Amino acid sequence: MSVITRSRATTLGGLAVVGVSALVLAGCAGGSDDSGDSGDAAGPVEDMTLTIGTALPQTGNLAFLGPPEEAGVAYAASQINEVSDTTGLSIDVVYGDSGDTDNKAYETEIPRLLGEDVSAIIGAASSGVSLQFIDQVTGAGVIQFSPANTSDAFTTYDDGGLYFRTAPSDVLQGEVLGNLIAADGAQTLGMIVLNDSYGTGLAGYVTEAFEAAGGEVVAAPTYNTGDTTFDAQINEVLAADPDAIALITFEEITTILPSLFGQFPAESMYFVDGNLSNFGDEFPEGSLTGAKGTLPGLSIDTLGQFTGELDAFLEAEGSDPLEEYSYAAESYDATVLLALASLASGSTDPADMAAALQEVSGGSGDGETCTSYAECADIIVAGGTADYDGVSGPITFDEVGDPTEASIGIYEYGDDNTYGAWQG
Known part of the structure; x- marks a missing residue:
């Protein structure tokens, strides 16, 4: 296996440096949190429930990516809820179908998910599909977080600071x-x-x-x-x-x-x-x-422990093991990061969470490195700053929600x- 890894400031193997455009991430939009405070809460928050939706391809020309992506979300949610007694944060997931630009499943699914009062929607997998509803989601003040969008169009897109992705640009x-x-x-x-x-x-x-x-x-x-x-x-x-x-x-x-x-x-x-x-x-x-x-x-080899644990989780839930694992790790990390941003901001308000996402990914540069939700949550609950290094890589968001470190297998x-x- 050959994996080529690139950070923003690195040139590798004679390739040209990947340029990263920058916009200023929108700050806290003044939303109130579930504990009665506004932003930057330290310590556990009692009975805070984060609701997120997924718009991942259950149908359409990327339907083969739906099972691993949804499995990654479900596995992360289970781990988040396992420690809710100590963190004060639990998570609910509402699953939906993005479809593709031919069957247009998103035209009914996105309004349905927004009607569930979600703080964030994970999806779509397809860049072209995400571009069909990004204005609808971010215009509603909700975070859109894709595990698989790779189009460079999103780097400079006017999303109000509410779009993030764990996949690198093409x-x-x-x-x-x-x-x-x-x-x-x-x-x-x-x-x-x-x-x-x-x-x-x-x-x-x-x-x-x-x-x-x-x-x-x-x-x-x-x-x-x-x-x-x-x-x-x-x-x-x-x-x-x-x-x-x-x-x-x-x-x-x-x-x-x-x-x-x-x-x-x-x-x-x-x-x-x-x-x-x-x-x-x-x-x-x-x-x-x-x-x-x-x-x-x-690499698939590097992710072997994660994919094994993911299949064990699915079997325990009565589901079959996966045949494909593409973007499962990125979907898992997206879910973990959303929960950590909610915990760090003490809020389920999307604007508050968006303002914290760069920090919990390590983009602020002053966090303590951690590699699991539970470990990172402990740091936040103790009043510290967490820097989550995910299953899919370090991630480390820049000002526009793009990961600044990535690998290509x-x-x-x-x-x-x-x-x-x-x-x-």
Whole structure:
């Protein structure tokens, strides 16, 4: 496994420094807390209940990400509630479906979640979907917190200081993937790209990195969410005779791949976080041997203890173990950070929590490092400042709610059509 890690001030492996734009995080909006105080409360608060919603993909072209993301939220909530007697904070979760921009499940789900008086909504997974309702959520004075949005559009979005994410911007993933393809010896690249803020944004950064390394992008046809046939895009890319093909898609990959098998070598195909999946017997054995892909977050190997605990939790709850773990850790960390921000501010008011989120992530630079909700909560209850280093990484929010430290894993498919660690 090869993991490339980047902080704001670090250049690694000859890649260009990732730029981070800054806006001033909106301060406390004067909301009142459940204990009768306003902001910065030290010590436990009696009987404070934080209600959050989720708008994660139960349906649509990212539905394979829904189970791990919802499991991460549920597992974190269970741990938060386990220590509620000592912290004074309990959490309720209202689950909802984000859908995609084709079925538009969010059009009914977001009003339903806001009607539950939630302080925050975790979701969506898709950047394009989040952009459909971010104004509705933040305009209602509610925090939107995505575990998987990677579009650079959110870095400068006018969200009133109420948008956060635990996934890094595609600036980094695009650089890593473009340089990986060039390092593997490809001089020409074709891409099939989802036509939304995620797909075109990531494709742009892949192109930039690949061309900077001396390569040429020879075809990059797009398609729209809801499309069911991709013959035109596939034919255009194959006609350009590229050395490599990058597939910047979501679940549409399962329709695209069979048309590439036998016409293009798997070892010259590259996947991204939107479609990197364990396909198993969905395709003939060996169909994807040697294909590679990138996925933000720590390596699957590094997350082994967490994923094992997560599956044990699900089994105890009567659910099946997960088949995919993408963004489970980021969803878990999002839930923990929201609870810590509520505890640190002594409030369930979204503005108060937003004002505390950078601090509890370590962005203020003066907290005591802790690696679990219980450990961090103890620090806060004792009157200290917690700096949560999460399962998915240190996180450390900047002024606009972007994580300033992130990892990109590089993986390779084996004969069983599942991806594992690649030693590069």
